[in-house]
Amino acid sequence: MILETSNLTKMYGSKTGCSDICLAIDKGQIFGFLGPNGAGKSTLVKMLVGLLFPTSGTASVLRRPLGDLEARRKTGFLPENFRYQEWLTGEELLSFHASLYKLTGEEKMRRIPAVLNQVGLGGKGKQKIGSYSKGMQQRIGLACALLPDPDLVFLDEPTSALDPLGRREVREIMMELRSRGKTVFLNSHLLSEVEMVCDQVAIINQGRIMAAGAMDELLVETVAVEMQVEGLTPPLINELAALSRSCHVNDSLVRLTLGSREQIPSLAAAVVRSGAYLFSLQTRHNSLEDLFVNLIQGGGEGYAGSGPVNC
Numbered sequence: 001m002i003l004e005t006s007n008l009t010k011m012y013g014s015k016t017g018c019s020d021i022c023l024a025i026d027k028g029q030i031f032g033f034l035g036p037n038g039a040g041k042s043t044l045v046k047m048l049v050g051l052l053f054p055t056s057g058t059a060s061v062l063r064r065p066l067g068d069l070e071a072r073r074k075t076g077f078l079p080e081n082f083r084y085q086e087w088l089t090g091e092e093l094l095s096f097h098a099s100l101y102k103l104t105g106e107e108k109m110r111r112i113p114a115v116l117n118q119v120g121l122g123g124k125g126k127q128k129i130g131s132y133s134k135g136m137q138q139r140i141g142l143a144c145a146l147l148p149d150p151d152l153v154f155l156d157e158p159t160s161a162l163d164p165l166g167r168r169e170v171r172e173i174m175m176e177l178r179s180r181g182k183t184v185f186l187n188s189h190l191l192s193e194v195e196m197v198c199d200q201v202a203i204i205n206q207g208r209i210m211a212a213g214a215m216d217e218l219l220v221e222t223v224a225v226e227m228q229v230e231g232l233t234p235p236l237i238n239e240l241a242a243l244s245r246s247c248h249v250n251d252s253l254v255r256l257t258l259g260s261r262e263q264i265p266s267l268a269a270a271v272v273r274s275g276a277y278l279f280s281l282q283t284r285h286n287s288l289e290d291l292f293v294n295l296i297q298g299g300g301e302g303y304a305g306s307g308p309v310n311c
């Protein structure tokens with residue numbers, strides 16, 4: 001495993017940053033780490049890149065203990081709220097980061113133009129960072145993270161300042177990294193983006209992992225159903241709610257989430273038995289957003305696929 005944590009916990013005094021985090025992430029994956037504001041995402045990433053000491057629990061990064069210098073040299077990190085020295089040019093900033101990574105002179109000469117091209121800043125390296133647009137600043141941050149050709153890269157909201165084309169380019173960069181066997185740990189609020197690129201995801205809320213697994217397994221574990229029913233009565237709504245994980249009624253439209261497709265006939269049977277009229281029943285693609293909203297708003301019935309949960 002490229003990254004493993006076991007009961008990793010961070011307390012800020014009596015306040016929980018994150019608690020009992022158990023993850024195991026394999027090489028060559030794009031791993032999506034999701035959660036609402038204040039859930040504990042940055043706390044976990046900061047522990048994994050060596051910026052915070054855990055209160056308890058253990059972790060290994062690139063098969064070495066937390067804080068190991070060799071592992072840090074092969075780890076890239078794009079923080080969420082970065083602010084680089086505006087008086088430096090893009091090349092000077094990269095050169096500074098290359099020294100921090102202890103790249104040799106030859107590596108510097110090779111990697112700096114390579115990462116500038118990779119993030120779409122080819123030809124812009126001599127411009128001062130103060131003159132960069134927000135999107136360009138995000139790109140130069142990504143270039144810093146990719147500078148050592150890392151085996152593992154943590155990207156905290158890497159596309160928040162980018163336009164749709166820029167977002168697509170960053171997705172392509174992540175996929176290209178994966179195709180070379182690199183591992184990407186992606187923190188993002190953009191669920192559709194995570195759904196497009198990630199192989200595995202974990203959802204965290206109030207410091208605890210609520211769901212984790214391979215993306216395709218998590219999304220088929222629930223079935224979303226929409227029914228058009230005339231003559232809904234409170235007892236019928238109660239019966240439908242009892243048959244489903246979640247049930248929302250708006251006039252004659254009933255939206256439900258089921259644990260499996262096998263439960264669909266019992267919904268139809270309940271409607272017919274009650275004397276109401278079933279005009280339509282359709283299943284719809286369950287998006288990551290559905291899963292996220294159900295878990296966070298529904299108080300969290302956890303799902304665990306065969307994926308990245310470690311304990």
Ligand SMILES: Nc1ncnc2c1ncn2[C@@H]1O[C@H](COP(=O)(O)OP(=O)(O)OP(=O)(O)O)[C@@H](O)[C@H]1O
Nearest residue numbers: 012015016017035036037038039040041042043044
């Ligand atoms: N330095 C700190 N001192 C005290 N509490 C902190 C500190 N940093 C974070 N917290 C608390 O820890 C919890 C997790 O915060 P964290 O920043 O890890 O969440 P997050 O998921 O990254 O949030 P966001 O998506 O808003 O960036 C929150 O309740 C936050 O208030």
